[in-house]
């Protein structure tokens with residue numbers, strides 16, 4: 001769904017952990033509101049982990065928070081349907097997965113198709129799944145990175161919107177690499193959200209479009225190599 005001019009685009013952010021991407025997006029949205037007419041609003045932050053550190057950060061930013069503990073549901077399907085109901089109460093235009101560490105069912109991804117973004121710490125389609133930093137190091141890669149993409153049924157497989165390329169240094173370990181990648185996450189995720197809220201970033205037929213033009217498979221690339 002495209003953000004209408006009359007109403008502020010409503011964003012719901014799903015988290016499981018530290019919530020640093022949620023904070024980066026919230027701060028960017030706040031700066032936008034004071035800067036221009038193109039306002040958006042984070043109407044809720046939902047965590048599937050009751051103790052997620054990000055919940056405290058969201059409350060400190062005066063954001064509405066909800067908890068939906070996945071361990072209380074008998075199946076992935078039941079959890080996802082309850083999650084949809086919780087999200088729908090907030091009437092979102094955009095749902096943002098920001099370190100939401102749950103595999104979502106096809107029912108969920110189809111429901112939000114075209115208005116569901118995720119951030120994944122690799123240059124997708126490389127290194128779908130977990131432990132991406134260590135896998136890039138083990139493979140002896142020169143570069144690594146992070147991707148914001150639309151979510152489809154295929155895990156980490158929907159069309160890319162934007163990615164940042166980060167060089168791998170000789171002295172890197174997974175932790176150091178992750179730290180440098182996260183700096184880029186906090187830059188590119190707010191950009192993708194802003195483009196979406198402005199109606200510039202859309203998804204049609206498994207393609208990501210910016211200003212109506214099909215993006216390359218990589219998405220827009222931000223190359224941070226010197």
Ligand code: GAR
Pocket residue numbers: 015016017018019020021022054098099100119120121129146182185
């Ligand atoms: C981020 O680094 C994000 O790339 C990763 O989880 C972290 C969440 O951090 N996401 C995934 O691995 C998704 N498969 P945050 O809670 O501080 O935003």
